[in-house]
Amino acid sequence: MNKPQYIHAAPLPSNEKERIEALYRLKILDTEPEAHFDDLTALAAALTACPIALVSLIDENRQWFKARCGIDGTETDRSLAFCAHALLERDIMEIPDARLDPRFAQHPMVLGPPHVTFYAGMPLTSSTGLCYGTLCVVDTQPRHLSDQQRELLRKLGKQVLRHMEGRVERQQSVSSSLMLARLLEFLPDGLITADLDGTLRHVNSIARQWHGVDPGTVPRQRWPEYFELYTADGKTRLPLAQNPIARVLRGEKVRDEELVIRARGQAERTVLCNGDYLVDDAGAPAGAVVVMHDLSEQKRMERMKDEFVSTVSHELRTPLTAISGALSLIQSGVLGEVPEAMREQLAEAGRNSERLNSIINDLLDMDKLLAGKMNFRFERCALVPLLDEALAAMRSYAEIYGVRLVRRGDVPATLDVDAMRLTQVLTNLLSNACKFAPGSSDVVLEHRIEGDTVLISVIDTGPGIPEAFRSRLFQKFSQAETSDSNRKGGTGLGLVICKELVERMHGTIGFESAEGEGTRFWCRLPVMSDSIT
């Protein structure tokens, strides 16, 4: 900062602060030479027939040359810069003979080498009016630019400006695509993209690892042998036409499809594939992207859960069979008279072993339903006998609660259902109603034909279902969330199971309830058309 300042240095432009910030944003100062700028500078020299041409950028303290021809230095002090004067102009600043200009007559570069005599500088000004520097030409002889040369210098200046400003965007796009490629490498999922012709573009590290090869160079026809892809059952090798990338390139969308990768030396891997078109900036198809998510761990957990449930089923049911069997043998009296004092306790033990049994059944049913493993045996069933059976089955249960079971309606109808599953739904609804009905009240099982459906209702005059609880009624384990005073025992799975069962039999289920008045649960099932008389 102690350098001697040339006394005729140019004044600072009024927007100097913003100008400097904008210049820094270009990230161009002190960068290596670039062919674009060198070429434009050489053109400027040739077209104006000047020995020297420069792209000069003015920062706070100096002028720095991004491109230069006919001169050796790379920068000078700002106070010496002709260009610092040109910064203040809107158009070309032309000095025909510096020796005659009071601003430059004593300038060391005029008096000594390189003997600047003629100068013409085209300001490089952004669209927002901030000037970075100039494209300038210099001669050692006094002279003028022709009109044509002035026009050419303007045009070249605009080119320089466009390259300076576009340079940032180009670098940003290069660095963001590098960043993206790096991100894709870190992705825990496998990702593959392909161009329209099937050339693989990105194969991220996970995808390479899972396939065991870098398939980047594999031509499309040979994908099947390199990718080791199999259908979800892990048995059938995936033909080329079914490869997710090939499908996307054909115009299909790939959504949540399971495939198996069986790369050499690796455990079989089940992946969930999603694929879609890539589009370019104009929205035109540009290729395909497929993302693979590893499901192996999830599959392993599912298998473990299935095994666990199956084990629990067997391990719990066997002792339960013995307990309930022994209890009912004792209660029946075949082993001898049961003393009066023990009867109530035995009955209690019996009821609780029944309860345990139904909880286990609920859990097993739920598991089967969720896994889609519950089989239905659809057959023609007469409805009325089925209702009678359900009622008969619940009679002793109702007695426990001191509730009367009543049936209403006797229009015959034939349904195409699994009789056992429908009975399960009805007994579940009836047992709920018994639990909540006041002592010595009626629980009604009613049916009526409506169009081509039958509406079966179970009606109680209990306290009704609290408003806040209604939306959760058909959700899993909803009982677990209720306060103790509302709990009536059970897993809270009963209604969830009913809903699944009814829906699997092509019906709907629902309820109406008024607090303090009672509740009506209903299910609506299709009636076989030849059964309505």
Next chain:
Amino acid sequence: MTTLQRVLHVEDDPSIRMVTSVALEKVGKLQVLSCESGQQALEKAAAYDPQVLLLDVMMPQMDGPTTLAELRKTMDLSQRLVLFMTAKVQQKEIDHYLGIGAQGVIIKPFDPMTLAAQIQQHWSDFLAAR
């Protein structure tokens, strides 16, 4: 009409063996030979000459279906009723039991008060179909 008297019961769980024996003997007035394994059944079956084979499915060493296959090698089963007693009663499992020569399945947990009646029902169906 052949009256049902002798049931061979194969079950590894002692509690279930006991409840089943009591249910069939006291409630159903049937004779029961209880075996704790398939091997034991193979040793005793011929001498006992059972009319009904009541087999658990899941047993260590030799499971129910294997026991049935082995018994078939040592005795004529055509005049004997074969029932599996199991908690594994999904449709495809039941189809499997029927496919390997059983005439019916008793579902666990069973009601000991009606167990003998269930077996009697299978027995009369078996006689009728013969």
